[in-house]
Amino acid sequence: QQQVKQSPQSLIVQKGGISIINCAYENTAFDYFPWYQQFPGKGPALLIAIRPDVSEKKEGRFTISFNKSAKQFSLHIMDSQPGDSATYFCAASQETSGSRLTFGEGTQLTVNP
Amino acid sequence: GAGVSQTPSNKVTEKGKYVELRCDPISGHTALYWYRQSLGQGPEFLIYFQGTGAADDSGLPNDRFFAVRPEGSVSTLKIQRTERGDSAVYLCASSSYPRGKDEQFFGPGTRLTVL
Numbered sequence: 325q326q327q328v329k330q331s332p333q334s335l336i337v338q339k340g341g342i343s344i345i346n347c348a349y350e351n352t353a354f355d356y357f358p359w360y361q362q363f364p365g366k367g368p369a370l371l372i373a374i375r376p377d378v379s380e381k382k383e384g385r386f387t388i389s390f391n392k393s394a395k396q397f398s399l400h401i402m403d404s405q406p407g408d409s410a411t412y413f414c415a416a417s418q419e420t421s422g423s424r425l426t427f428g429e430g431t432q433l434t435v436n437p
Numbered sequence: 438g439a440g441v442s443q444t445p446s447n448k449v450t451e452k453g454k455y456v457e458l459r460c461d462p463i464s465g466h467t468a469l470y471w472y473r474q475s476l477g478q479g480p481e482f483l484i485y486f487q488g489t490g491a492a493d494d495s496g497l498p499n500d501r502f503f504a505v506r507p508e509g510s511v512s513t514l515k516i517q518r519t520e521r522g523d524s525a526v527y528l529c530a531s532s533s534y535p536r537g538k539d540e541q542f543f544g545p546g547t548r549l550t551v552l
Contacts, residue, residue, distance in 0.1 A: 425482065
């Protein structure tokens with residue numbers, strides 16, 4: 325059962341453009357929604373996270389938009405840079421399940437110079 | 438301080454062999470997680486430790502997989518009678534509980550190849 329669905333699978337943007345990655349979840353008990361960035365040969369690194377009591381969170385060039393009624397959330401990367409080229413994973417967890425993460429399938433982002 | 442470390446970084450073994458993968462969490466982190474990441478996929482949960490005990494092992498695929506954390510720090514994931522389908526990157530993560538319980542810090546992973 326795929327509880328977190330992510331799209332697109334791959335994304336190519338030009339330097340300075342906006343990258344948008346979307347995720348949808350099924351389990352309404354999820355109470356924490358992080359985004360992770362992963363470079364080849366490295367483990368995932370937390371980028372930004374949100375809880376369902378807010379609709380948007382911004383940290384620098386990265387913004388999460390959250391729609392609780394639609395059970396969807398998205399990552400926006402403003403002014404995308406070649407150094408942002410990586411694989412991005414959305415995830416979700418619930419405290420009552422020990423905060424174990426359920427990940428989406430990943431989006432491979434390429435930012436062309 | 439140091440992040441999560443995992444050893445070995447790469448492990449090649451033959452079908453049917455036994456392997457052990459080690460995880461050193463961030464000092465003081467009481468929560469420890471193991472995930473498995475197949476090529477082109479997101480990590481999948483295997484097991485979660487709170488202190489020395491396995492609080493949730495529902496993600497272990499079968500009884501060939503076992504993990505321990507005897508002193509509440511280092512953890513070892515053990516795989517018996519390895520199969521080619523076990524080939525993947527095995528990731529370990531730790532977090533501080535209860536404060537910071539949601540933020541999991543991942544290690545670089547162990548790439549397991551079963552020939």
